[in-house]
Amino acid sequence: MIIPIRCFSCGKVIGSDYRRFESEINQIRSRNREPTSDEISAIMDGLGLERYCCRRMILSHIELIDEIMPFS
Amino acid sequence: MSSTREQKISIMEVRDNFMRFEISNITEGVANALRRTLINDIPKLAIDKVVFRHGQIRDSMGNVFDSSLPLFDEIVAHRIGLIPIKTDSKMNFREECSCEGRGCSLCTVSYNIDKTGPGEVYSGDLVPFTGNVELKPTDPFIPIIKLGPKQALLVTAEATMGTGKTHAKWQVTSGVSFKYHREFKINKDENEGWEKVKNDYPKSVVGETKEFLTITDDYQQRGVMNFINTSTHRSVINQTKPVEIMEDKNRFIFKFETDGSLSAKETIKIALLRLPGRLNILHESIISPD
Numbered sequence: 001m002i003i004p005i006r007c008f009s010c011g012k013v014i015g016s017d018y019r020r021f022e023s024e025i026n027q028i029r030s031r032n033r034e035p036t037s038d039e040i041s042a043i044m045d046g047l048g049l050e051r052y053c054c055r056r057m058i059l060s061h062i063e064l065i066d067e068i069m070p071f072s
Numbered sequence: 073m074s075s076t077r078e079q080k081i082s083i084m085e086v087r088d089n090f091m092r093f094e095i096s097n098i099t100e101g102v103a104n105a106l107r108r109t110l111i112n113d114i115p116k117l118a119i120d121k122v123v124f125r126h127g128q129i130r131d132s133m134g135n136v137f138d139s140s141l142p143l144f145d146e147i148v149a150h151r152i153g154l155i156p157i158k159t160d161s162k163m164n165f166r167e168e169c170s171c172e173g174r175g176c177s178l179c180t181v182s183y184n185i186d187k188t189g190p191g192e193v194y195s196g197d198l199v200p201f202t203g204n205v206e207l208k209p210t211d212p213f214i215p216i217i218k219l220g221p222k223q224a225l226l227v228t229a230e231a232t233m234g235t236g237k238t239h240a241k242w243q244v245t246s247g248v249s250f251k252y253h254r255e256f257k258i259n260k261d262e263n264e265g266w267e268k269v270k271n272d273y274p275k276s277v278v279g280e281t282k283e284f285l286t287i288t289d290d291y292q293q294r295g296v297m298n299f300i301n302t303s304t305h306r307s308v309i310n311q312t313k314p315v316e317i318m319e320d321k322n323r324f325i326f327k328f329e330t331d332g333s334l335s336a337k338e339t340i341k342i343a344l345l346r347l348p349g350r351l352n353i354l355h356e357s358i359i360s361p362d
Binding site for chain 1: 142143151154155156195211213214215217218220240243245246247329331332
């Protein structure tokens with residue numbers, strides 16, 4: 001749907017980190033390749049996402065808000 | 073036992089929203105009480121009441137917008153509530169305030185969002201208008217909702233003080249943990265490479281006696297931890313069996329971070345002030361069990 005504001009498990013604010021994460025991933029994709037797992041890991045370290053509960057919030061998120069928009 | 077010895081706090085690392093410190097000569101019970109106080113008994117400001125304006129919304133140009141949103145109002149209200157807001161720790165709880173629960177500038181801050189689509193609404197669009205208007209969201213880039221064309225969000229919200237006991241939106245800290253102080257004890261006779269280990273590590277983490285070299289991973293500065301994990305040292309240390317892991321059950325290493333509504337320093341101060349109060353409640357209820 002839309003990125004949750006806090007990590008479900010620990011309560012760290014992760015809502016704003018998702019957009020930064022996305023833009024860095026897109027930067028890599030604009031060079032015509034998929035980011036490697038090490039690069040993804042380094043981006044999340046850079047965002048200060050230390051624990052795996054916060055990392056999965058970002059990593060497993062699928063942005064579906066645009067699909068829902070027409071049905072408001 | 074341990075309570076007879078002097079208690080000591082030493083701070084290892086402080087950043088705005090992060091702190092690591094050591095308390096020695098307390099029991100696990102006290103350490104855990106402090107941990108739980110940090111999680112659920114620090115008062116902070118969070119939005120508690122959200123009023124949506126329904127029906128047609130007009131902007132200053134006379135364009136008409138619809139108030140219906142892609143998500144339910146309840147979801148939006150919940151999301152607005154979770155946004156961390158800079159907190160003045162001197163503010164009162166509403167039920168204990170001199171205004172007797174009516175809501176005044178000492179216990180309440182009001183916000184509004186006035187945003188028209190298409191586009192995204194961010195936490196930075198929450199504008200305080202009564203009470204202490206300095207108390208803005210700590211992070212202006214948290215997405216609240218996305219608006220389609222001809223949609224608008226017109227909302228007023230009230231923030232009050234609360235604690236994490238009631239709801240996670242009033243929880244200041246995350247990742248609160250403590251562990252025992254730990255040392256790796258290397259037998260000099262049985263580890264040839266001990267001198268290399270001693271020279272490579274920062275002096276602050278290395279201790280030495282006649283027979284043993286001790287290293288702690290309760291590192292004093294950032295980056296040392298990674299250093300300990302390097303494979304050369306691991307191979308030196310792991311060659312033979314005589315590395316012993318020693319835990320000192322009187323020394324507790326705490327670590328926590330805050331969401332920015334209060335600084336780490338303020339948070340620990342408040343926690344240490346509130347902890348005796350919590351223990352007094354227990355004490356009184358034991359004396360008079362009704």
